[in-house]
Structures are given as C-alpha cells and as structure tokens.
Amino acid sequence: MKPSFAIIGCGKVGMALAEYLSKAGYRPMGFSSRSLASARQAAEIAGVPECCFENIWNAPKTADIVFITTPDEVIKKSCRIIAEHKGFSENAVVFHCSGALASTELASAKSCHAKTGVMIGSMHPLQSFAAIKTGKSGNPFENIIMAVEGDPIAVEKARTIAVDLGAKPFTIKTEGKILYHAAAVVASNYLVTLMDLAIKLMAASGVSESEAFEILKPLIQGTLTNIETTGIPEALTGPIARGDVGIVEKHVQAIRLMPDRKAPKNLNDMVEYYSMNGVETIKIARAKGTLSENAAKQLLKILEAD
Numbered sequence: 001m002k003p004s005f006a007i008i009g010c011g012k013v014g015m016a017l018a019e020y021l022s023k024a025g026y027r028p029m030g031f032s033s034r035s036l037a038s039a040r041q042a043a044e045i046a047g048v049p050e051c052c053f054e055n056i057w058n059a060p061k062t063a064d065i066v067f068i069t070t071p072d073e074v075i076k077k078s079c080r081i082i083a084e085h086k087g088f089s090e091n092a093v094v095f096h097c098s099g100a101l102a103s104t105e106l107a108s109a110k111s112c113h114a115k116t117g118v119m120i121g122s123m124h125p126l127q128s129f130a131a132i133k134t135g136k137s138g139n140p141f142e143n144i145i146m147a148v149e150g151d152p153i154a155v156e157k158a159r160t161i162a163v164d165l166g167a168k169p170f171t172i173k174t175e176g177k178i179l180y181h182a183a184a185v186v187a188s189n190y191l192v193t194l195m196d197l198a199i200k201l202m203a204a205s206g207v208s209e210s211e212a213f214e215i216l217k218p219l220i221q222g223t224l225t226n227i228e229t230t231g232i233p234e235a236l237t238g239p240i241a242r243g244d245v246g247i248v249e250k251h252v253q254a255i256r257l258m259p260d261r262k263a264p265k266n267l268n269d270m271v272e273y274y275s276m277n278g279v280e281t282i283k284i285a286r287a288k289g290t291l292s293e294n295a296a297k298q299l300l301k302i303l304e305a306d
C-alpha cells in the first residue's frame with residue numbers, strides 16, 4: 001500500500017501534487033491552505049472532497065508524507081505552527097518544494113515528537129508551474145528532474161515519490177541548495193533575458209520582432225545540441241572564438257548607434273550588456289585555445305571601452 005499524504009498550501013504545485021500523487025496510488029488524507037476554497041479544490045481533485053481543513057495543523061495529522069507547498073516565505077512559519085499544534089504524525093516525512101531553500105527550513109517539525117523521528121526533506125520539481133492546470137494538460141512531473149535532499153530516510157522516500165510521479169530523482173547536497181537554485185535561475189530566467197537582447201538586436205536590423213525568434217530558433221537549438229555533444233568550451237563558435245577583433249568592434253559601434261539602446265537609469269544599456277557577455281566569452285575562447293593572448297587583449301580593450 002502506498003503512503004498517505006497531506007498538502008499544506010494548495011496552489012500551482014500543491015494542486016499538481018494532489019492530482020498526480022492520487023493518480024499514482026498515494027492515499028490523500030488532508031488538504032489545507034490559506035483559503036478553504038483552495039483546500040477544497042485540491043481535496044476534490046484528489047477525490048476526497050471531505051478532507052479539507054480550515055486549520056493547517058489538522059490536515060497532516062494522520063498523513064505519512066506531508067508537503068508544505070506554501071510560498072517560500074511562509075514555509076518555515078507554517079511548519080512551526082503545525083509542529084506547535086502536534087500536527088505531524090509520529091513517523092511523518094515532511095517536505096517542501098522550494099528550489100532555493102534547504103530542508104533545514106523544516107527543522108521545527110522534529111520538535112513535534114520528542115522520541116520518534118519526524119524526517120525532513122526537500123523535493124524541488126525543476127519545472128515551471130505557471131498556472132493551476134488540472135486533468136487536461138498532462139502530467140507536469142513526467143520526465144522532469146526532481147532535486148531532492150534532506151534526512152537519509154526522507155531522501156529515499158523522495159526518490160521513490162519522484163519515480164512514482166514520472167520524474168527523474170536527482171540527489172543534491174543540502175549546503176549546495178542555494179547555488180543549485182542560482183544555476184537554475186541562470187539557465188532558465190537569464191536565458192529569457194539573453195533572448196530579449198538578441199530579439200531586440202534582430203529587430204533593429206530590420207527583421208520584425210515577431211519573426212526574430214523564429215529566425216534565431218534553429219541557431220539556439222543547434223548551440224544547445226553542441227553544448228550537449230561537445231561541452232563547453234568546445235561548443236563556442238563565432239567572432240570571439242575566432243579572434244575576429246574587427247567584427248566585434250563593428251558590433252559595438254552599431255549597437256552604440258541604436259536610438260533605443262539606452263536602458264532606464266542605473267541599468268546597463270545594450271552596449272554594456274553585449275560587452276559584459278563578451279568579456280565572459282573571451283575567457284571561454286581562451287579555454288578553448290582558439291583565441292590568442294594578443295587578440296584577447298584587443299577584444300578586452302574594445303569591450304571595456306565605456
């Protein structure tokens with residue numbers, strides 16, 4: 001028999017867990033949220049409409065596994081409130097799903113039962129849950145990475161849950177959690193920022209903004225494939241890798257002439273942004289071995305001119 005579970009904080013992630021843990025055979029026990037309406041919706045999705053609770057400490061009382069899927073800033077407080085009301089069962093395993101916070105955020109759960117062991121862990125679905133979607137859109141956990149850490153028993157449980165949800169478990173170090181999250185932010189959010197610059201430059205070249213991404217897409221996908229197959233620095237191509245100083249100089253001059261290159265006060269404008277990335281790219285090109293020391297110095301002079 002699969003373990004029973006409770007969810008505290010029935011939003012985008014909590015709702016998805018309610019649905020797909022139930023579908024995977026886990027037994028829904030209790031749902032609570034800031035509003036009773038959200039808790040009721042989650043309980044209905046899990047097929048147990050009667051299992052919604054007004055007070056957060058009543059929902060997890062008999063659950064083997066508890067997910068605190070509130071916003072990050074209230075995970076610690078919610079856990080403490082439940083612990084103070086003896087809301088965790090004696091051998092419960094308590095998880096949160098934050099990418100940035102470590103399992104230690106749930107330390108108060110251990111004070112719930114002096115002799116027996118409430119275990120704590122974190123399970124971060126490396127996926128973007130943009131809206132509450134039930135039923136129609138498919139399993140959002142399918143084939144995604146689920147980064148887990150915490151007490152050894154909690155990690156073992158988390159890995160099993162991840163597999164049951166269709167995800168791929170990946171164990172990370174508790175003390176490395178914040179840098180793991182910074183990496184995810186760079187890979188996802190900063191990629192969006194970088195694409196925004198590329199689309200603006202493409203638009204300034206005369207291509208319509210609506211076509212700009214379509215034009216760049218095969219290049220982006222090819223670069224991702226190169227990173228996957230050859231790794232960094234080998235995947236780096238282009239004028240900096242080749243040491244083509246004249247082309248980089250022309251880029252900088254052309255961007256400088258763009259009428260709308262200026263960013264709001266105190267933010268880098270496009271020249272600085274292009275140059276900042278260029279300086280980092282020089283380091284990669286040097287590591288690749290295709291950029292001479294002399295060309296690197298000339299490039300730095302151009303890119304650090306402002």
Ligand SMILES: NC(=O)c1ccc[n+]([C@@H]2O[C@H](COP(=O)([O-])OP(=O)(O)OC[C@H]3O[C@@H](n4cnc5c(N)ncnc54)[C@H](OP(=O)(O)O)[C@@H]3O)[C@@H](O)[C@H]2O)c1
Pocket residue numbers: 008009010011012013014032033034035036038039056069070071072074078096097098099124125126127128129130
């Ligand atoms: N969204 C993502 O893409 C994503 C991806 C990976 C991990 N995560 C993590 O998953 C967790 C939940 O994120 P989310 O995006 O699902 O957030 P969300 O959609 O904002 O849902 C959070 C829910 O918590 C409830 N809540 C707020 N304050 C509460 C409190 N004091 N006590 C009890 N319930 C409370 C809210 O309830 P009401 O609806 O009742 O007002 C809301 O439904 C976070 O730790 C987040 O870092 C999110």
